[in-house]
Amino acid sequence: MxxxxxxxxxxxxxxxxxxxxxxxxxxxxxxxxxxxxxxxxxxxxxxxxxxxxxxxxxxxxxxxENKSWAALQAETLHLLVVGPIVAIIVLLALFYLVRGRIRVDSGLSGRTILRFNALERFAHWTLASTFIILALTGLNIVVGRWLILPLIGADAFGTLSAWGKLAHNFLAWPFMIALVLVLLLWAVHNIPNAVDWQWIKQGGGLLKKGVHPPARKFNAGQKLIFWSVILGGAALSFTGIMMLFPAQAGTPADWQLYQTIHALTAAGLTAVIIAHIYIGSVGMEGAFDAMGSGEVDENWAREHHSLWVEEIKGETGAAGHPKAHPAE
Ligand code: HEM
Structure with missing residues (x-):
């Protein structure tokens, strides 16, 4: 018994x-x-x-009813969490094999311009570092027993998971603060506009060498990532707080719903973020500097964010069109 x-x-x-x-x-x-x-x-x-x-x-x-919920956890949900993450890694590996690293076609100019100031970089890296730890410790809760326990043994896995749970519960707070900061700093630059449609029609210039659709501070792809982070982050925050304070959060059926939404949203957002990390680092020459030093090469900026360069250099007329030069 x-x-x-x-x-x-x-x-x-x-x-x-x-x-x-x-x-x-x-x-x-x-x-x-x-x-x-x-x-x-x-x-x-x-x-x-x-x-x-x-x-x-x-x-x-x-x-x-917990029995059916536990069965959902053990089978379907684990697959739904791991599936999108494995799928995006495979897709990115294929993309890299076919397209290679996206280079600055016109070569580096050696001149740089400020893309993100210290506050923007602080907000980004607080959001990024907390998200990465939350994602890893969250994944450990879902698949750690399959993947990590057999590798490191029960004692080490127990210690790791206990610390992981603490980290998960406490780092959720700086993550939420950074999420609000990022929203305040960048929402205005992420409002969709007509230029985005052109960018989408040309595949963002990502698929073919030498294609550079115009974009302002953020292009359509980045806007998609931004709103996924904001909306996904908000859903994770709400459901996470409900699980941190279950006595205030309704019935056991409500907790189970919050937990399922939390796990699925986290998996979807993690897949999006893996694609983001790829393009912001190995996938595109010159991109990392924007969040590293904050300064990007002018040629990189003109190829990927031409309208933004014209705006900050005062090359744009009132209607957003490039200013006519005196000789024209
Ligand atoms: C090692 C990990 C990461 C790297 C290397 C990285 C890199 C970058 C870079 C280079 C940019 C600026 C792109 C530009 O100049 O246009 C950027 C922007 C951004 N990052 Fe990250 N990032 C990382 C992780 C994250 C994470 C975990 C999140 C959110 C949870 C995040 C959210 C954003 C957002 C919302 C933007 C602005 C929109 C965009 O450019 O897509 N980043 N990141």
């Missing part, structure tokens, strides 16, 4: 406010009774006791 069943029977024998019909359907002390028989006899009705502490949810002794 499992530990769970022993505890369950002990609680039953104390008769903590159990409803009559539940006990009548099965004799919980019979030697042949199994855990499954007990759950089956309970049907979908939760067994609710009485508590005198403020956390009313603590009165739920057994929640049979």
């Amino acid at each position: 499992s530990n769970l069943l022993t505890r369950f029977l002990a609680v039953l024998s104390l008769a903590v406010g159990l409803s009559g019909p539940v006990i009548a359907q099965v004799n919980p002390t019979a030697s042949s009774v199994t855990e499954d028989q007990l759950f089956e006899s309970l049907g979908t009705a939760p067994v609710v006791g009485r508590v005198t502490i403020p956390d009313a949810a603590a009165a739920y002794l057994i929640k049979p």
